[in-house]
Amino acid sequence: MVGRIKNSCIFGCQSRVKLAWIWLLVVLICCGCGDYGINGNEKEPARRIDTAMGTVISQTLYGEGKEEASVGVLQEITALEQNVLSWRLDTSRIYEINVNAKKGQGSMISPDMEEILQECLQVSEASRGAFDITIGEVVRLWDIDTWAGRADTENYPIPTQDDLQKALYNSGYEKIKLQDNILSMPQNLQLDLGAVGKGIALDRVRAYLQEREDISGGVISVGGSILTHGKKQSSETWKVAIVNPRDTSAYLGYLALNGGWCVSTSGDYERYVEVDGIRYHHIIDPATGYPAQSGVKSVTVLSESGLLSDALSTACLILGEEKGMTLAEQFGAEALFVDEAGEITMTDGMKAYFHLSK
Ligand code: AMP
Numbered sequence: 223m224v225g226r227i228k229n230s231c232i233f234g235c236q237s238r239v240k241l242a243w244i245w246l247l248v249v250l251i252c253c254g255c256g257d258y259g260i261n262g263n264e265k266e267p268a269r270r271i272d273t274a275m276g277t278v279i280s281q282t283l284y285g286e287g288k289e290e291a292s293v294g295v296l297q298e299i300t301a302l303e304q305n306v307l308s309w310r311l312d313t314s315r316i317y318e319i320n321v322n323a324k325k326g327q328g329s330m331i332s333p334d335m336e337e338i339l340q341e342c343l344q345v346s347e348a349s350r351g352a353f354d355i356t357i358g359e360v361v362r363l364w365d366i367d368t369w370a371g372r373a374d375t376e377n378y379p380i381p382t383q384d385d386l387q388k389a390l391y392n393s394g395y396e397k398i399k400l401q402d403n404i405l406s407m408p409q410n411l412q413l414d415l416g417a418v419g420k421g422i423a424l425d426r427v428r429a430y431l432q433e434r435e436d437i438s439g440g441v442i443s444v445g446g447s448i449l450t451h452g453k454k455q456s457s458e459t460w461k462v463a464i465v466n467p468r469d470t471s472a473y474l475g476y477l478a479l480n481g482g483w484c485v486s487t488s489g490d491y492e493r494y495v496e497v498d499g500i501r502y503h504h505i506i507d508p509a510t511g512y513p514a515q516s517g518v519k520s521v522t523v524l525s526e527s528g529l530l531s532d533a534l535s536t537a538c539l540i541l542g543e544e545k546g547m548t549l550a551e552q553f554g555a556e557a558l559f560v561d562e563a564g565e566i567t568m569t570d571g572m573k574a575y576f577h578l579s580k
């Protein structure tokens with residue numbers, strides 16, 4: 223279906239948190255969460271909003287253990303950031319892997335980390351390098367996390383072609399070697415899991431909630447990525463809003479979902495700097511070293527895997543509609559694209575879930 227709509231780091235960045243708050247309000251409205259109840263009431267869900275991973279975490283949980291579980295969910299996400307994924311915190315595994323590489327040393331990795339990296343590499347291969355977790359040095363040159371939302375963007379230092387080419391030359395997912403639990407990579411290669419961190423968090427949260435029999439259902443949002451779990455108190459489906467990339471205080475429509483889904487959205491509106499009418503956003507096309515210009519403004523991907531939904535939404539924004547659609551289908555995922563004219567295109571499977579706003 224093609225519908226026309228008229229008008230229509232990881233980790234630790236304030237502007238990013240601000241944008242995530244605006245976005246979250248839209249999601250809450252669409253999820254029908256206007257009825258902020260007293261959590262003591264059995265039928266009311268526990269609701270909680272926190273910040274972690276440099277973004278907003280919101281939870282709506284049903285079931286006897288809702289209050290305790292909401293604390294547990296936050297702990298899972300915080301631990302994941304601090305111990306595993308952050309490239310900024312010296313307590314994390316990724317940080318350590320990057321430091322070891324700089325010293326010319328390999329790193330021993332756990333089966334969990336190996337699985338994460340293998341899945342990322344599969345998406346890199348299938349997307350012919352559009353998705354690449356070794357693009358960290360180029361991302362750092364653009365430094366959009368620091369500059370997004372600032373008033374003094376006339377001072378924004380646009381990276382030079384030379385610097386970008388040098389950083390691109392150093393990157394490349396095919397340089398990562400994984401063998402016998404050892405990861406090795408060249409000295410100047412740096413891993414950045416910013417494009418999959420929120421999705422991996424959803425996978426962790428789902429595993430945690432599945433262990434708890436005292437939770438009947440809920441919706442967890444980690445920035446732009448959302449997990450639906452179990453059932454609502456009523457027999458309704460969960461409703462996940464899709465933000466209008468042209469007006470982020472409004473939404474284009476929603477997905478009506480049962481439990482067990484992950485939804486991730488990547489967009490050029492999430493974090494960007496505008497200089498002389500040109501928008502420099504946070505998703506980089508490794509083919510050029512510049513922010514992706516595929517004609518797509520946002521991509522929403524639906525998958526049972528959080529990691530895949532997150533990786534594919536980033537990859538699809540770079541690849542554009544046609545190639546992105548093929549990529550998503552290759553991984554059994556559904557995707558919805560919004561282009562610069564506000565036109566919506568989606569995979570056939572997505573049509574069963576998507577409802578256009580009136
Ligand atoms: P997301 O919001 O999930 O689309 O992820 C965006 C983040 O992924 C950026 O802030 C970067 O940290 C990282 N990133 C940017 N470009 C790429 C790319 N081509 N491949 C993988 N990660 C990227």
Ligand code: MG
Binds near residue numbers: 416418486532
């Ligand atoms: Mg992503």
